[in-house]
Amino acid sequence: xxxVTQPDIHITVSEGASLELRCNYSYGxxxxxxxxxxxxxxxxxxxLKYFSGDTLVQGIKGFEAEFKRSQSSFNLRKPSVHWSDAxxxxxxxxxxxxxxxxxxxTTLTVKP
Amino acid sequence: xxxxxxxPRHLVMGMTNKKSLKCEQHLGHNAMYWYKQSAKKPLExxxxxxxxxxxxxxxxxxxxxxxxxxxxxxxxxLHTLQPEDSALYLCASSQxxxxxxxxxxxxxxxxxxRLTVT
Numbered sequence: 001x002x003x004v005t006q007p008d009i010h011i012t013v014s015e016g017a018s019l020e021l022r023c024n025y026s027y028g029x030x031x032x033x034x035x036x037x038x039x040x041x042x043x044x045x046x047x048l049k050y051f052s053g054d055t056l057v058q059g060i061k062g063f064e065a066e067f068k069r070s071q072s073s074f075n076l077r078k079p080s081v082h083w084s085d086a087x088x089x090x091x092x093x094x095x096x097x098x099x100x101x102x103x104x105x106t107t108l109t110v111k112p
Numbered sequence: 113x114x115x116x117x118x119x120p121r122h123l124v125m126g127m128t129n130k131k132s133l134k135c136e137q138h139l140g141h142n143a144m145y146w147y148k149q150s151a152k153k154p155l156e157x158x159x160x161x162x163x164x165x166x167x168x169x170x171x172x173x174x175x176x177x178x179x180x181x182x183x184x185x186x187x188x189x190l191h192t193l194q195p196e197d198s199a200l201y202l203c204a205s206s207q208x209x210x211x212x213x214x215x216x217x218x219x220x221x222x223x224x225x226r227l228t229v230t
Contacts, residue, residue, distance in 0.1 A: 032217050043116070043202050043221030090155065094217040099168070100145075102155040 002027040002095045006103035013081050014111045021076040021106050023091030032094040033074040035065055038105075039087045047089075050074060061085070086110045114138055116222035118203050124228045125193065133188040133225045135203030142208040144186040145219065146178060150199040161186060162208060193229045200224045 003026040013019050025031055032051050036044040048059025055067040065076045074091060091103040116137045125131050137144065146158040160168035161180040175197075177189040186203055204219040 034218060036221075041223070041226075043118075043204075043223045044219075045221070046218050049218055100157065100217070100219065104154045 002031065002093050002099070002101050004091050004093050004101050004103040006089075006091055006106050008106045009104070010107045010109070012109040012111060015083050016080050019076075019078045019081045019085070019108070021089050021091075021108070023074045023076065023103060024072050025074060025091070025093045026072065027093055027095045029095065030069070033065075033067060034092040034094070035059065035063070035074075035076045036090045036092060036102075037061075037087050038090065044090060047076070081108075081110055083110045083112065116203060116205055116220050118201075118222035118225050120225060121223065122226045122228075124230060125190070126230055127193055127195075129193075130189070130191040132190065133201055133203075133227075135186040135188075135222055137184055137186075137203075137205040137220070137222075139205055139220060141205040141220070142183050143206045144180060144183070145204040145206075146186065146188055147202040147204065148199050149202055149224070155202075159188075190227075193227075195229050198227055198229045200226050 005024045007022050034049045035047040037047050038044045047063050048057050048065055050057050050067045058064050063076055063078050065074055067074050086108055088105045088107050090105050092100050094100050119134045143162045145160050148156045148158055157170050158172045159178045164180050164183060175192050179187040202224045203222040206219045
């Protein structure tokens with residue numbers, strides 16, 4: 001069975017500081033991996049995705065993520081956080097003929 | 113309209129009412145999904161439709177009844193709900209469920225319907 005773990009429920013960073021959100025997955029083959037962001041009262045928006053090829057993928061809003069097969073991880077990073085990045089972030093894995101599994105989410109708070 | 117739309121955005125209903133949630137996607141996708149998002153709980157996949165056929169039903173109680181008349185529209189009919197059914201209900205779409213398009217697994221979400229059962 002596939003699964004996703006986001007170890008950090010809540011992270012607080014100062015504006016301008018760097019950010020890394022952790023995601024670990026469990027899946028028997030190479031999965032399709034995604035990061036989504038959800039602002040309060042809104043649906044989820046796709047930030048970036050990994051299917052194959054280059055293990056460092058670039059997304060929208062200055063985010064990037066690196067796929068590390070040996071660590072079963074797909075961590076999300078941003079060099080300099082903006083106050084508008086405060087939101088909830090979800091990692092997701094798609095395997096098993098298209099079935100999606102989402103992590104529990106990480107809430108990001110940005111301090112001025 | 114663009115993307116995925118959901119109506120209504122907010123709904124308050126009594127336990128004996130019958131109501132329906134509507135989702136419409138303007139992306140030409142063939143797969144549509146219903147998710148339930150409760151406070152302090154992970155996102156729960158409820159139903160998946162692929163080319164109008166239901167492919168997933170994650171042990172959802174029968175008081176939730178989905179309907180997919182075509183690839184662009186998805187409904188969730190609600191009746192005799194319980195207070196614990198109060199949640200944000202999200203609709204999403206993707207190119208198709210099988211991923212044959214190689215990049216079609218990504219899902220596009222609507223803004224959700226905030227449901228309160230009193």
